[in-house]
Amino acid sequence: MLFTKAYAAQSSTTPLAPFELYRRSLKDNDVHIEILYCGICHSDIHQVRNEWGGSMYPMVPGHEIVGKVIAIGNKVEKFKIGETVGVGVMIDSCRQCKNCIKDLEQYCIEGMTGTYNAIERDGKTMAQGGYSSQIVVNEHYVLHVADTLPLNAVAPLLCAGITTYSPLRYANVNHTTKVGVIGLGGLGHMAVKFAVAFGAQVTVISTSPNKEADAKKLGAHQFIYSKDEEQMKKYKSYFNVLLDAVSANHNYSKYLDLLDIDGKMMVVGLPQTSPNISPFSLISNRRSITGSMIGGMKETQEMLDFCAQHHIVADVEVIPIQKVNEAYERMLKGDIKYRFVIDIASLNEK
Numbered sequence: 032m033l034f035t036k037a038y039a040a041q042s043s044t045t046p047l048a049p050f051e052l053y054r055r056s057l058k059d060n061d062v063h064i065e066i067l068y069c070g071i072c073h074s075d076i077h078q079v080r081n082e083w084g085g086s087m088y089p090m091v092p093g094h095e096i097v098g099k100v101i102a103i104g105n106k107v108e109k110f111k112i113g114e115t116v117g118v119g120v121m122i123d124s125c126r127q128c129k130n131c132i133k134d135l136e137q138y139c140i141e142g143m144t145g146t147y148n149a150i151e152r153d154g155k156t157m158a159q160g161g162y163s164s165q166i167v168v169n170e171h172y173v174l175h176v177a178d179t180l181p182l183n184a185v186a187p188l189l190c191a192g193i194t195t196y197s198p199l200r201y202a203n204v205n206h207t208t209k210v211g212v213i214g215l216g217g218l219g220h221m222a223v224k225f226a227v228a229f230g231a232q233v234t235v236i237s238t239s240p241n242k243e244a245d246a247k248k249l250g251a252h253q254f255i256y257s258k259d260e261e262q263m264k265k266y267k268s269y270f271n272v273l274l275d276a277v278s279a280n281h282n283y284s285k286y287l288d289l290l291d292i293d294g295k296m297m298v299v300g301l302p303q304t305s306p307n308i309s310p311f312s313l314i315s316n317r318r319s320i321t322g323s324m325i326g327g328m329k330e331t332q333e334m335l336d337f338c339a340q341h342h343i344v345a346d347v348e349v350i351p352i353q354k355v356n357e358a359y360e361r362m363l364k365g366d367i368k369y370r371f372v373i374d375i376a377s378l379n380e381k
Contacts, residue, residue, distance in 0.1 A: 032056060033063070036378045037163035038352050039089040043081035046356045050089060052159055054167045062110050062173045063102035064118065069161035070095030070187040070345070071371040073217065073278055074301070076359050078148045082303060087148055093161030093373075094120045094146040095189040097182045107170050115182065117174040117335065118166060119189035120325050122146050122158060126171070134329040136172075162352065164378050174332050177339035184344035187217065187370040188335060190325065191345060195222040195274065196334040198297035198323035199229060202272045206230035211270040212251070213286055215242045218276035218299055220346060220369040223249045226274075228341050234270070236286070245368065263289070268316060276300045283320070287312035296320045345370045351377035 032053040039050035057063055075092040077083050096118040100110050110116060124131050124139035131139050144151055147160030160166075176185055195218055204210055208231040212222045215237050226233045227250035234253040235246035243254040255262050268291050275286065277300040284307065287296055294316060312318065326334065338344065346369045350358055358371045 033165060033167065035163050035165050037091045037159065038355060038378075039091045039159075039162070040079045041089050043079070043086060043088075047079070047092075047162070050091060052091065052163070054165060055156070057102060057104045057167060058169075059104040059106040060170050061104040061167050062100055062107060062116065062170050064096070064098040064116055064166050064168065064173070065101045066096055066098040066161055066163060066165055066375045068097045068183045068186040068349075069093040069373045069375060070190065070347075071355070071358055071362070071373065072187075072190050073362060074190075076362065077301070079359075085148075087157060090148055091159035091162050092147055093163070094118070095186045095191070095372075096146070096161035096166065097176055097186045097189070098166075098375075101165075104170075109170050110173060110175075115176045115178050117176045117185070117189050118146060118161065118168050118172065119174065119193065119331055120146055122168050122172045123152050134327040136327045137325045161375075162355065162373060164375060172328060174328070174335055176335060179339055180342065180344050183349050183372045183374070184347045185335075185338070186372050187221070187345035187347065188338055189331070191217050191221045191370060192338065193326040193331045193334050194218055194299050194323070195276070196225050196337070197326035197330055198274060198299060198321070199225050199272070200330070201321075201323065202295055202297060204229045204231050204272060208232070208272055209270045209291075210234070211236050211255075211266075211273045211286075211289060213237075213257075213273060213275045214277035214300060215239075215246055215249075215369075216276065216278075216365070217345075217367075217370045219274075220249055222274045222276055223251050224343050227251070228337075228343060234266070236273075236289075257285070268292075270294055272297060274299065278302060280304050280306075282307045284309040284312040287318055287320070288315070290316060290318045292316045294318050298322045347372045349374050351380065353377060353380070
C-alpha cells in the first residue's frame, strides 16, 4: 500500500481539505505515477457537491492528470520509469464488450470506471482522483505525453481537450465546415483551437459580448452575441456543426435554428435541468442533436499526439492546492481564462 497525500470533500456541503489515503500496491500491469499537475473540471464541482446525485465520500476529485512514471509492474510493456504520462476521465472498463473492442471504452456496456467517485471493478475499492500526490493505474488507461509542451497546460487536455476533439472528429470537421462554438469557457476555448486547427470556418456564439476579443485571439473568425436577435437572424441556417459547450441551463432551439441542412448540434455541456427543444427546429433542415462523452483510449492518445504536433494546449491559471475552494467559487462566477490547474507539489506545503 502506498501512502498518499490528497485533498478531499467529506460531504456535499464541506470544503475540500487535506486528506490521506493509500493507493494499491502495483499489480503486474500497473503504472505508478507521481502526479505533477491536475486540472480542475466543472464536473469536479458537480460531483463534489452532489449536483448530479450518487456522490460518494470522502471524495478526492480530479481527472486531468499529468505526471511521471516512478514504478511499473512486471508485465508493463508500454511505459518506462521516468516517462511523462497522463490519466484522464476513466481508469478501467470491461475490455471485452463490443464497444471496448472498438476502442470506445468510454461507452463500455458495463459502464466505464471513472477516475474518481466510482467503485473499481473489484467491487469494493473506491476510486480516488488526481488532487493527490500519486496514483496507480493499469497501463491500458495511461497515456503518453510529449515533453515538448508545458505540462501544466497539457493537463486539461485529458478532459476538456478530448471532450471537444472527439465530437469534432466524429462530425468530420474540415476546411469546408462552418463551425459554431456555443460558450467560450474551459470546453469552448479548446473547441475553438481544435476547429481552427482542422481548417474550419469558426464562429464563437456567446451571451457575453466582452468575449469577442478573446475569441479572435484564440483563432475564431467571427463572433455572435447571442442576445442580439438581429445577429442571430443573420446566421439562421448558416452552420454545418454547432458544438454546445454550455453547462448552464439554456434553450437549445434558439441555437438549432442556426443549423443548415443536415446540420448537427454536438452537445458536450451538461446543464442541471433538461433542455427545452422545439421539434420544429429539428424537422426544419433535417437537423440532429448528438451527444458525445470524452473519447476512447486510442482517440485520446491521437488527440495528445495532434496537440504535440500542432502546439495546442489549454489556457490555464496554475494554483496551489490550498486555493482549490477559492478556485471553485471563481469558476462558478466565470472568473477564469480558461482552466485552473493545481500544482500538486503544493501538497507538501503547510
